[in-house]
Amino acid sequence: MNDEKKYGFTTTILHSDRQKPIEHGSLHKPIHTSVAFGYRDARELAAVFQGRQPGYRYGRQGNPTVAALEDKINRMEQGNATICFSTGMAAIGAVVQALVREGDHIVSSAFLFGNTNSLWQTVNVQGADVSMVDATDVRNVEAALTAATRIVFVETIANPRTQVADLARIGQLCRERGILYIVDNTMTSPYLFQPKAVGASLVINALTKSIGGHGNALGGSVTDTGLYDWNRYPHIVESYKRYPVAQWGIAQIRAKGLRDFGASLGPEAAHHLAVGAETMALRVERECANALALAQMLDADERVAAVYYPGLASHPQHEISRELFRAFGGLLSFELKDGIDCFDYLNRLRVAIPASNLGDTRTLVIPVAHTIFYEMGAERRASMGIAESLIRVSVGIEDTEDLLEDFGQALGE
Numbered sequence: 001m002n003d004e005k006k007y008g009f010t011t012t013i014l015h016s017d018r019q020k021p022i023e024h025g026s027l028h029k030p031i032h033t034s035v036a037f038g039y040r041d042a043r044e045l046a047a048v049f050q051g052r053q054p055g056y057r058y059g060r061q062g063n064p065t066v067a068a069l070e071d072k073i074n075r076m077e078q079g080n081a082t083i084c085f086s087t088g089m090a091a092i093g094a095v096v097q098a099l100v101r102e103g104d105h106i107v108s109s110a111f112l113f114g115n116t117n118s119l120w121q122t123v124n125v126q127g128a129d130v131s132m133v134d135a136t137d138v139r140n141v142e143a144a145l146t147a148a149t150r151i152v153f154v155e156t157i158a159n160p161r162t163q164v165a166d167l168a169r170i171g172q173l174c175r176e177r178g179i180l181y182i183v184d185n186t187m188t189s190p191y192l193f194q195p196k197a198v199g200a201s202l203v204i205n206a207l208t209k210s211i212g213g214h215g216n217a218l219g220g221s222v223t224d225t226g227l228y229d230w231n232r233y234p235h236i237v238e239s240y241k242r243y244p245v246a247q248w249g250i251a252q253i254r255a256k257g258l259r260d261f262g263a264s265l266g267p268e269a270a271h272h273l274a275v276g277a278e279t280m281a282l283r284v285e286r287e288c289a290n291a292l293a294l295a296q297m298l299d300a301d302e303r304v305a306a307v308y309y310p311g312l313a314s315h316p317q318h319e320i321s322r323e324l325f326r327a328f329g330g331l332l333s334f335e336l337k338d339g340i341d342c343f344d345y346l347n348r349l350r351v352a353i354p355a356s357n358l359g360d361t362r363t364l365v366i367p368v369a370h371t372i373f374y375e376m377g378a379e380r381r382a383s384m385g386i387a388e389s390l391i392r393v394s395v396g397i398e399d400t401e402d403l404l405e406d407f408g409q410a411l412g413e
């Protein structure tokens with residue numbers, strides 16, 4: 001495989017490790033557990049520290065197994081550079097730690113992963129302002145901008161109600177205003193969508209979800225797409241300006257986020273995630289097909305009050321989703337009609353498992369208001385359109401008939 005030719009998504013990921021020599025012809029990048037990296041010539045160690053020579057120094061800042069995964073994610077997102085973190089939240093937290101200062105303003109989608117929502121509250125307490133807006137319409141984002149706005153943050157498909165942000169128009173707006181546009185791509189995965197196509201500056205992925213895909217390792221990543229002109233960002237520390245402008249942002253996120261913040265991905269987890277990544281496209285295709293079939297079945301059942309899935313023609317952002325995404329994702333949610341208790345329903349399922357994760361090979365279900373969105377309280381839940389009976393389904397790769405049969409039988413005769 002030569003790096004010049006363009007290969008398909010899966011071919012590229014499967015063969016990415018081999019683009020650099022691997023010890024003993026190993027087909028997997030080995031798990032390098034060493035924390036420190038030694039040099040015969042002490043001058044070389046100094047050169048690595050000073051950024052004059054590539055190399056590893058200490059595990060918190062970089063590790064060869066993790067670097068191989070960073071390269072994979074970077075290829076998936078067609079980025080300039082990618083950094084991995086211990087979790088998806090660590091990736092988002094590191095960006096905030098590295099780039100946001102007191103007095104800054106962030107505009108964020110109000111339809112948000114619960115823990116990111118909670119992170120914005122922390123950011124607020126620490127002196128930066130966060131405006132939460134309905135990002136399905138760019139006009140709401142534009143109306144919220146102030147002279148202090150540094151960042152616009154959105155997710156692709158929001159969990160659990162599946163609202164889709166006005167991704168392309170927000171990208172256009174941020175480009176015009178020189179604002180850093182951060183897109184959390186976790187719910188679509190780089191197989192279904194590459195946020196670079198809509199002008200994203202930084203792309204977040206929770207590797208824990210579709211990329212790792214087996215619910216056996218946590219991880220997160222930040223990719224710089226190369227589209228943002230870091231000259232326009234006011235908080236770049238002088239010492240990172242010795243690099244070419246295109247690297248300023250990622251250098252600061254690596255130093256502040258990884259070195260100072262310390263949320264580094266371990267090599268064993270990186271190995272699990274890299275193995276998972278090899279089959280992502282196959283898994284995600286199956287999950288999307290299963291999710292569409294399940295959404296259509298539930299939608300047609302009169303005992304179900306509402307189904308939220310971008311693949312349904314009735315979904316408000318169905319057309320935008322068709323334009324932007326390869327398929328509609330593996331996440332759906334639904335409300336049962338009054339009279340069917342959501343806990344009783346979940347307890348009747350035999351295949352789907354009540355558990356809190358997404359993008360697993362197994363189908364997982366969760367009563368949203370009583371678990372992941374419990375802490376935020378009824379008022380904020382209502383403002384996010386989350387009914388007390390809402391059930392979120394992270395659709396797995398089981399055989400389609402088995403899933404349909406399971407969700408059907410749990411509705412009763």
Ligand SMILES: *Cc1c(COP(=O)(O)O)cnc(C)c1O
Pocket residue numbers: 087088089090113116155159184186187206207208209218219220358
């Ligand atoms: C899960 C998730 C995260 C956080 O990832 P962790 O690895 O669990 O920290 C961030 N954003 C979205 C959209 C997620 O689904």
